[in-house]
Amino acid sequence: MKKFFAEFKAFAVKGNVIDLAVAVIIAGAFGKIVASFVNDLVMPLIAAVFGIPNFSELAVTVNGSEIMAGLFIQTLVDFAVVAFVIFIAVQQINRFKRKEADAPAPVPEPSPEEVLLQEIRDLLKENRQ
Template identity: 55%
Template sequence: MIKEFREFIAKGNVLDLAVAVIIGGAFGAIVTSLVNDIIMPLIGVILGGTDFTTLAIEVGEASIMYGNFIQAIINFLIIAFVIFMIVRTANNMKKEEPPAPPAGPSAEDLLTEIRDLLKARN
């Protein structure tokens, strides 16, 4: 059982997935910092000093923090756009495969042609 587990872990796709998760987490931290520390303050200045994280509605004793929700939507849109740009760039960088050469006659067609030529000679 240990041997099977080692073989499973050693497969390339499992290791690739682990690396992708780690890099994705680090990338998420970068994008979150970009949004929280650069983009949202600029949007706040444009909107007259509004800090979205403090926006809330009080309902009884509960606070509905809709500003955090707005922040999460903006984070998602920026992350989705950046990922779109990365995938688009990667797809554009791939080499286009040359078109397949035209298929020649099959072996059966060639044998039929040879037979017909031999019949015509006799």
């Protein structure tokens, strides 16, 4: 049992797990921001354009069953906003990675052997002249 807890502790404190936990927390907060943006800004504008005061209550009744089209459309708008923001973020990350890859690598300093060989070469050139 001690080995199990030791392995779990080693797993839980790895950087990847902590990064994942931070990402989940940030995603939850980002989801709330997107939901507020869509519910409080976008959907009222769409409702004003279509003349529907509360877009989320838009429903179609088929054979006595109510189909909540407004909630579905609201969820689609939520998804579109999240997908767009993620697309922009990934695009920027890829752009930064390309810049790093395109940057010239620093020229490594010659090893002591190379320096010595260059000095010998230079001395031999001087003696030939």
